[in-house]
Amino acid sequence: MNHEFSTVGQRVRDDDRRHVFHSWSAQGHIDPIPVAGASGSWFWDYDDNQYLDFSSQLVNQNLGHSHPRLVRALQEQAEQLAYIAPSFAAEPRSTAARMIAERAPTGLDQVFFTNGGADANEHAVRMARLYTGRHKVLSTYRSYHGATTGAVTLTGDPRRWSNEPGMPGVVHFFGPYLYRSAFGADNETDECRLALQHLEQVITLEGSDTVAAVLLESVVGTNGVLVPPEGYLAGVRELCDRYGIALICDEVMVGFGRLGHWFACDAWSVTPDLITFAKGVNSGYVPLGGVVIARDIADHFAARPFPGGLTYSGHPLACAVAVEHIKVIEDEQLLPRVRSLGTRLHAELTALAERHPSVGEIRGMGLMWALELVRDRESREPMVPFNATGEANQPMATITASCRDRGVWPFQHFNRLHICPPLNISDEELSHGLAAYDEALKVADEYVA
Structure with a gap:
């Protein structure tokens, strides 16, 4: 072991413990x-x-x-244009948006860029509420949607508890989970049927004309890798269509190849109204997230301003890496x-x-x-x-x-x-x-x- 190398490691550890405040942790109980x-x-x-x-x-x-190609894309973009405000058109931003839209389900062809998954979900919910004129959002108990105030309220797992009260209008429901079925099912067909019946009952009891969106992880990630039974996502799509509700698929974790598809919803041929993404879009080399938007929702804001924005929306460095990231996935x-x-x-x-x-x-x-x-x-x-x-x-x-x-x-x-x-x-x-x-x-x- 190199003594000088180890000394640097000790300095990094010491500075971390003195000055870095870590997420989701009791600071005195950790030693990164x-x-x-x-x-x-x-x-x-x-x-x-x-x-x-x-x-x-x-x-x-x-x-x-x-990854050498991603590192090179980052370096080359930094030399050309390291940053420009979101109000300008920039080549890496427009190219990334086009390439993402080309790989999204048909009809989703505009992209709003964010810094990560939490603010992608926040902005998707804002779009759905403004588009529908309703305020409630339904999300599952076994879910994680981010740590900002709205996103952590939408989250179903225990990380939500100590952040309450949060954003008003959020209602949780049970998604399918056959191994520990909330419905007493013993096969996937019944689990799917009963989970959809439960969701429709929640919509009815909450007042269908108050529900703006159903927010789902296409495949639940951290909370269990819960792959939906055949027909479930299509059934949710049908319920949303029937009651005029926007379907938001959170693909922050499962998008961009994680499941062998550009978007997980492609595995079931389901087209949401909004897809949120982050993480795998550029492997986190520079923070990037976003919302892929259906044409009718995008058109809603053609003559009225969308009340949202971020200083680093579509950051050129992040988008340049995203462009190369997509190319690598295809080339390899x-x-x-x-x-x-x-x-x-x-x-x-x-x-x-x-x-x-x-x-x-x-x-x-x-x-x-x-x-x-x-x-x-x-x-x-x-x-x-x-x-x-x-x-x-x-x-x-x-x-x-x-x-x-x-x-x-x-x-x-x-x-x-x-x-x-x-x-x-x-x-x-x-x-x-x-x-x-x-x-x-x-x-x-x-x-x-």
Whole structure:
């Protein structure tokens, strides 16, 4: 180990603990690892510990770390035009918007750029409310839509609780989740039917003429990798059409190739009114998000101003990377590759589950999967209680530590291990990560009743 290198790492750690205020954390209970560098699917610290990034950081580095083409696009754009206000037309901004619209479902052909996913969802809701003249927004309990005031109110998971009261007019409902069905269903057909009946009942009881939008993650991400049953998204689309409600698909996590499609809703041939995106649009090299807008909603603002905007909307550096990002995905034919890797993961994770009684269910598609860990397969008791912290979460802390000890950085949420590597991960790297999960599940099996 290089002594000078290690000294830099200690300084980074010391400055961090003295001056950086971290999100979602009790500041005195954390000790972040100082990261020295990253390349491809790997990152490393100042003590020469290397980690396979099996979470793509926050499921946003779809093309991994320091991709040379993305870095070059960023450098070249900085030399030409590092920043220009959103009121101007700029080549990287207009090109990125055109390329995104060309890959979106038919009829969604305008893009409003934001800085990330939370403000994309905030602005999409604002558009829907102004377009419909209504104020209520329905979103699911098992969801995460961001940490700004409106977005965290729309969020269903526990991160919402300590931020309440929040934005008025938000109502939560149950989406489909067959493994822990809120409706008592025992098959996907019934789960889909009953979930749609439940949503329609919520619309009715809230007053259909008060509901502006239904906001859904096309595939629920952090809160379980919940792939909707066949017919569910189409059913929600039909309900929205019937009651004059805008359908907003939050694809912040699942857009731009994560599931093997440009947009996840393409997998079910469903066209929303608004799609929100961020994360994978440019792998987070410069913050970027946005809303893809249906023509009728965009036309609503043709003669009246849209009351929203951001200083960094369509930042040239971020958009230049997004343009190159889309080109790389196509040049490297990553969409069919991700679909192929999804087939491989389904087979290998099924075999993994057969070896480990701690795995209650596997689910996912493309390069986004979850292993739901349980103490008892028959009762489906979760490995740790819902929203467990401290000692109650120790089993999951031990399991994830086992992954890290084997040089794999996992994505863990509640009682689940997720698999969300970069889309350009090699076959050998994927095997390495799965082998580490296999060993970590031996630790999980020790907690099985």
